[in-house]
Amino acid sequence: MTMRIAFVGLGQMGVPMVQRLLQAGLTVQGVDLNPKAHAAFEGQANYQAHTHVADAVAQADGVILMLPDSRVVDAVLWSGPSPLSPHLRAGQWLIDMGSSLPQASQSNAHRLQALGVEFLDAPVSGGVKRAVNGSLSIMVGGSASGFERVQGVLAHLGTTLTHVGEVGSGHAAKALNNYVSAAGLLAVCEALNAAQRFGMDPKVLNQVFNVSTGKNNTTEVKVEAFMLSGRFDSGFAMALMEKDLRTALGFMQDVGQPTPQASHCLATWQAALAKLPPGADHTALFRYLSPQPE
Helix, strand or coil: CCCCCEEEEECCHHHHHHHHHHCCCEEEEECCHHHHHHHHHHHCCEEEECCCCCHHCCCCCCCEEECCCHHHHHHHHHHHHCCCCHHCCCCEEEEEECCCCCCHHHHHHHHHHHHEEEECCCCCCCCHHHHHCCCEEEECCHHHHHHHHHHHHHHEEEEEEEEECCCCCCHHHHHHHHHHHHHHHHHHHHHHHHHHHCCCHHHHHHHCCCCCCCCCCCHHHHHHHHHHCCCCCCCHHHHHHHHHHHHHHHHHHHCCCCHHHHHHHHHHHHHHHHHHHCCEEHHHHHHHHCCCHH
8 A cells, every 4th residue: 555645844845855755656645835835746646735734644654744943843733723733643653854943853752652653853954956856865863663664755855864863863963964064154155255355266266175175065066056156046045044053053052062153153144144135045145245345
């Protein structure tokens, strides 16, 4: 019998992820408040559209949430006008694949365990492009048996599945990864702009980085395509990066880790977010730090 997945949240990432599940032969009960979100799946026999969770969850073996943050996840699960939790049944599993707070994931796991539902947190890295081709990096928090149970489903979405620890560890790993990514991007922006002020060609300097120890994801993927080109359209919003930085900083502070660089990094991203136009891409940090005309 075909596995049936209730997938809640058909945004930029959710749509290509559902397409991957459908291509793998799974049946998907898609849930989104916006009816237009289902248009991408029109005519696909193993897709059923829902605007409310009750019917979708009742027919599912497991549930995937692809939602913006813990506030939305908690509303969908417990406190919204039509919460999902009363429709869950013992034996189901539920995976939060968005960018939630590690502590909130631990709380949700505890509450769902009382209903007989296994919770895992499995956020992703790689963006829309890698969601489309199924090559996401997925970091999973939860029991070893739970990871084994959902590994086959997640394998349709990503090529790198890492069980990083108990519940909450996945969301902690995602936040820490995005902090390291944001700090690297900030360093690259400062360095390239300093080079321009000195009269160097930043493209040439970036080529130096990419054959030297300064190489990172920003120098390899973002500098020429999205920053020096002036496009600033990588598909990941500055507001989302700022949110992930706040999550990472809060997590590090909660466990007692000193955060001199993380605090500075977040302050810079927040200043840029306040100055740049609404909806700015995270690569626009380069523009924010660029030399301004006299």
